[in-house]
Amino acid sequence: MPTFRSLAIVALALCVAPVAVRAQSFSDTQRGEIERIIKDYLVAHPEVLEEMSAELTKRQAVAEAEKHQAAVKKNADVIFNSPRGVVVGNRDGDVTFVEFFDYNCGYCKHAMTDMLSLMKSDPKLKVVLKEFPVLGPGSVEAAQVAVAVRMQDPTGKKYLDFHQKLLSGRGQADKARAVAAAKEAGLDMARLDKDMASPEVRATLEENFKLAEDMGLNGTPSYVIGKQVVVGAVGLDNLTKKIGEARCGKATC
Incomplete structure (x- = not known):
């Protein structure tokens, strides 16, 4: 044989x-x-x-x-340092955790809980949020409002409040729901309306889609942690391991 x-x-x-x-x-x-x-x-x-x-x-x-x-x-500079990303963690953190999300993504709701837990437990973590509306017109509308929120909130604090209200709410996210969440978060609504017509909104979403295309991302949530790309809602434990690998080369530092 x-x-x-x-x-x-x-x-x-x-x-x-x-x-x-x-x-x-x-x-x-x-x-x-x-x-x-x-x-x-x-x-x-x-x-x-x-x-x-x-x-x-x-x-x-x-x-x-x-x-x-x-x-x-x-694309490292744009991924980690673009002024069009929303920083809600430690701006001087030693590891940058970037999340691409969609306001109509059910998995992103769980991912938000993971992100908040990471921010609470890891004060050295820099968190960057990037709108990536891939689930239809309502998602695009919500993302456009989100960009306008970012434009009047350089600290990211009101954005995070808006983000949680919209992502954790029930029903389809669209312009109406996003505007309501922005109002509830205390944004200047007249300025919000003005900023939504700004070329910056389109430029931000185009930048995010270009990054996603270059990295082969086609769904949400997706992450960039250090040098690694992580696709999908992989859970808190796996995200923590990836952060450890980025920080010190192993899952637990």
Whole structure:
């Protein structure tokens, strides 16, 4: 019985080395025999397919992480320091935690609770919020109001209040609900209305979408923590580990 190594070499010759195959083609009989041997081996040893799948998944994850790290490095200044991001944590923190969110994202509600817990437990954490409205027109309207809130609140304190009120509320987020949340948070409504017509609103959302595109983000919540991109509501424990890795190279410093 041929070894798996010999079978792999044959399979490689058939599948990924067409030039060599053209130089010395297999006959139909030889090809049929090779295919039979490979099939029989895999039927007898199906665990090989699991090993192959696991290895492929591992390599894809490594490649994706390398792609994300390259995108973060390329866009680092805009990701971490853009004046269009809303800083609600320690502005001089040693680790920057960036969240891309949508006001109509159910998972973002849980993610907000995680973020608030992190801010409370980690006074050295710089938190940056970026509107990323991917869930329809209502999300875009809410994000436009959010940008206008940021424009009149350089401290981020009223923005955070507005953010919690809108994200934790029931029903579809849209302009009406966002304006109501802004009013409840104590914003200047006349200025809010004026700022919503500013080119800065469009520029902010375009910047955020460009960053998301460069990093391959297509959903919310998504995070950039140190050099790492984290996609999805992964939970408080996982976020804490990523912050530790960014801070000192390990999950717990």
